[in-house]
Amino acid sequence: MDKKLYIPGPIYVAPDTLQAMTRPMIGHRMPEYATLHESVIGKLRQMLHTEGYVFLSTSSAFGIMEGAARNLVQKKCACFANGAFSNKWHNVIERCGLKADKISIAWGSPVTAELVEKTLASGEYDAMTMVHNETSTGVLSPLAEIAEVMKKFPEVSFIVDTVSSMSAVDIDVETLGMDCCIAGVQKAFGLPPGLAVFTASKRAIEKAKRAEGRGYYFDFEEFAKNAEKHNTPSTPCISTIYALDYQLDKFIAEGWENRYARHAEMADATRAWAKKMGFDLFAAEGARSNTLTCIKNDDKTDLAQLKKLAGERGYAIDNGYGKIKNETFRIAHMGDFTMQDMEEIFALLEELLPQVRN
Template identity: 70%
Template sequence: MTKKLYIPGPVEVNADVFAAMSKPMIGHRMPEYATLHASVTDQLQTLLNTKDPVFLSTSSAFGIMEGAVRNLVQKRCANFANGAFSTKWHDVTKRCGIKADLFSTEWGQPITAKMVDDALSSGDYDAMTMVHNETSTGVMSPLTEIAEVMKKHPYVSFIVDTVSSMSAVPIDFEALGLDVCLAGVQKAFGLPPGLAVCAVSRAALDKAKATPNRGYYFDFEEFEKNDLKHNTPSTPCISLIYGLDAQLKKMFVEGLENRYQRHADMAQATRNWLQQQGFGLFAAEGHRSVTLTSGTNDGNTDLEQLKKLAGEHGYAMDNGYGKIKNKTFRIPHMADMTMSDMEEYFSLLEELLPQVRS
């Protein structure tokens, strides 16, 4: 049975996206690909308000997350964590043989500007990593406030994962002073997985050139050389790039402000519904994601059974991640989803909840 996806990635993919992806194949060294590549990267620059390059990587976002630390850590990295994926970034950094320290807060809480400032004030670090929107918990950290304190630490590379927030909330690469801003396309972009995008500052590109042992596949210098020719270092996933081109065009037709508001409206509706059903909200007040909401189990609901029943009805449900699995459950509201999709899912869960509550 094909299930409609109500999980926080990969998300449900619309038919028009698959249609765009089914265009005839072209060679990645042909002029037709250069035209496609330029169209996509130009639109991504507009989306992120930057003139710096935005690279296309045939990989998951974690490929770029690894690449970023390999390119930009020359001394020591500060990894800030408040959930599973931000914590994993510390593990990835260490596995690359890079000196790094983990600064973590409780799951459900945001990374704060004070937390960043306190850690970086030691002078021990030349790079930091953080996840803007922690998908494991539904927490969105205050990126603008953190960017303000990062101005006090201009020699620390500012590396940010926006995997589940890019295109759903405004991210102004220039104004925030980011060095790396990365995302995968399987969440708010509404595409199948397999492609990552990554904006990189001029300062980061120059620093990378002097960093040893940065490898080949995710070498920023290789990306830049090829991007100048509207290309990639290695064979790209051309069908996904066709899909991304179509999705970006659709975003601009909708209007970015309208898109951001649609996501905010779905998020608020989801929070309201959860509380009406007797569930709590896991993320701290004022730091709740606009692309997914993590509900707290009321202690009387068998979320494993609810997930099974939803599956039998043709819906894929999420029942939490990692150490908070079944203590929480996540509801996505991103990409091409609309209020109608949310109401459909709420109706299903309202029908099933009496069967799984004690």
């Protein structure tokens, strides 16, 4: 049975968006592709408030998370780890044979500007990684405050996973001074997986040119060279890029502020609903995600059974992730979802919960 996806990625994709993927194929070295690419990059630049480099990578987000390490970690990376994805990023960087320290933060808590400042003050690092919106815990870290601190460390590349926040939360790449900001389109963009969107500052591209062993597929200099021709280093997933172009038009028609407000409203409603149903939230107050809510199990609820029953009705919700897999469950509220979609899942869960609670 097809399921309506309320899992935090891949998320539900609207039928009109899927339809946009069925346009006839074009070659990526044909002028038609350059036109499509330029159109998409122009809209992404508008969204991210930048005239700088915005690239498309035919990979999932981890491709560019690894690529950012290969291009930008040349001395040692400080990896701020407050959940499963930020922890894994540290592991990925080490697997590339690069030096990295993991700065562990309690799951459920955000990365703080104070911790970033204290860590980088040692002078050991030339790069830092953090996850803006930890999809495993539903925690949103205070990017603007951290960005202020990062201005004191211009020699440290500021590399941010915005995988599950980009397009749902306003991100001003230039004002924040980010060197690299990465997203996967299967989250808030409301698209099928297979494409990553990322930015690179001019200083990141200059630094990348000096990186040894950065390979080919994720070489940032290759992306920059190809960008001049409105193109990508290798064959991109053109059908998904058609759909991205279509989605971006929808975002613009809705209006950026309205889009961000809609995500905030759905998040507020989901938190309130969870509390009304007697659950606690996993993320610390003041650091809660606008794209997904991570709910603590009250130990009375059989989550496996809840997921199963929801699945039989054509809906998918998700357990927690990583070490909190069985202690929490997650409801996504991102992409094309509206309050009506949220009311739909709340009503279903209200019907099912009494059957799985003891």
